[in-house]
Amino acid sequence: MRPHVTVQLEERRARVVAGGLIGRTPSAALRLDDPRISEAHALVSLRAGRLLLIGLANELRVGRQRVQRVQLTPGQRVGLTDDLWLQVLEVVLPSSSLAIEGLGVRPVVLDLDVGTFHRDPPRLEPGFDPRGEAHLWSSGDGWSVRRGDEVLPLVPGTEFDVVGSQVRVIEVPPVDAGGTQRSLVAQDTLRLVIRFTSVHVHRAGRPPVALAGVTARILTELARFASPVPWDWVAREVWGPLDRDLLRTRWDRNLRTLRRKLREIHVRPDLVFADGRGNVELVLGPDDRVVDDG
Known part of the structure; x- marks a missing residue:
């Protein structure tokens, strides 16, 4: 089953999978035909084995705070606007995450949506940097890597050469498990x-x-x-x-x-x-x- 969140908004209940939009646009996973809501208002995103709701058009509300993103947990109330709130009923998370093995002592969990491979030292950094040797990204339900003109889908067992290293895609337990890098960047805790x-x-x-x-x-x-x-x-x-x-x-x-x-x-x-x-x-x-x- 794909990672998803079930929410209730007034009398309506809906399930939104990771990568799904909330907004007015007809293609939104949760379409809200409401003038208070933007076409692409918020995004449900899977990051580091957690489901986040990310505000795209405006900040979200949690209690009295305005935030750009919030980790979704059952029982939580999140405001899409000052007077339009959704209740989180259920959160279904993946039983494993993908990680890159071969860049360092520990695997690097793929926990952001875009990453760039660099040399000296060989590493994977979050975000798109055109100076990098290769780039990987998530489409919401899968990962791909681009090296030059070649695009390769990433699944467990995929192997490829990058920044002077041969790396392999593996499955790891949820990222709270010991021994696996939490961050997309293969670096130590600060x-x-x-x-x-x-x-x-x-x-x-x-x-x-x-x-x-x-x-x-x-x-x-x-x-x-x-x-x-x-x-x-x-x-x-x-x-x-x-x-x-x-x-x-x-x-x-x-x-x-x-x-x-x-x-x-x-x-x-x-x-x-x-x-x-x-x-x-x-x-x-x-x-x-x-x-x-x-």
Whole structure:
């Protein structure tokens, strides 16, 4: 049975499989002919063995919070708008996940929708990077990899050469099981020690790396907010009440610098995530920790 969620919206009950849309469009898995709802309003997505509801047109509501995405659990209430709420009745998850074996000591679980293979070191990073040697992606009910002009479907047992390594697709238990990488990026759990003007990045088996200056200030403020916030909230904590255009220029320049530094030390690029709607957040994995030593 495909992963799916069963929801109730007012008097209506519906099942939406992973990859299904909620919206006004006729092709939506849960079509809502309602002016409060966008054509493609939200997406049910399978990530890391969990079903998420991701807001596409607007933020979702959980309690009094507005969020871009929420993990679906039975009994939960999620607002599609301020006054249109659905009740989660049932969540059916897969009994196993696909993983890539051969990039490191432990398999790398395919837990995001798009990934890029890079060399030096051989790794798989989330997101599409045109500079990568190969790319893989999920269509909702399957995975594919593209190397040059070749597209290969990924199923358990598939083997292929990439970034100088021969890798194999395997099935693994749900990603909470020990011994398997949780993240799409074959990297260790992070411990971030924030000290206002410096941030120390600790990972098992690697020497700590210190970031200083403005990039450290940005990381510190994001860690202390501990939730998605408008970019200018963070920027004003760093630079004070500057003209908004000047503030934006400084923010864009230093955010690029921060992401470049994270790439250089092989920290996953989505640690600092911007949602495209003016909000930014620090995305921590389930085992990542922040220690505020400032």
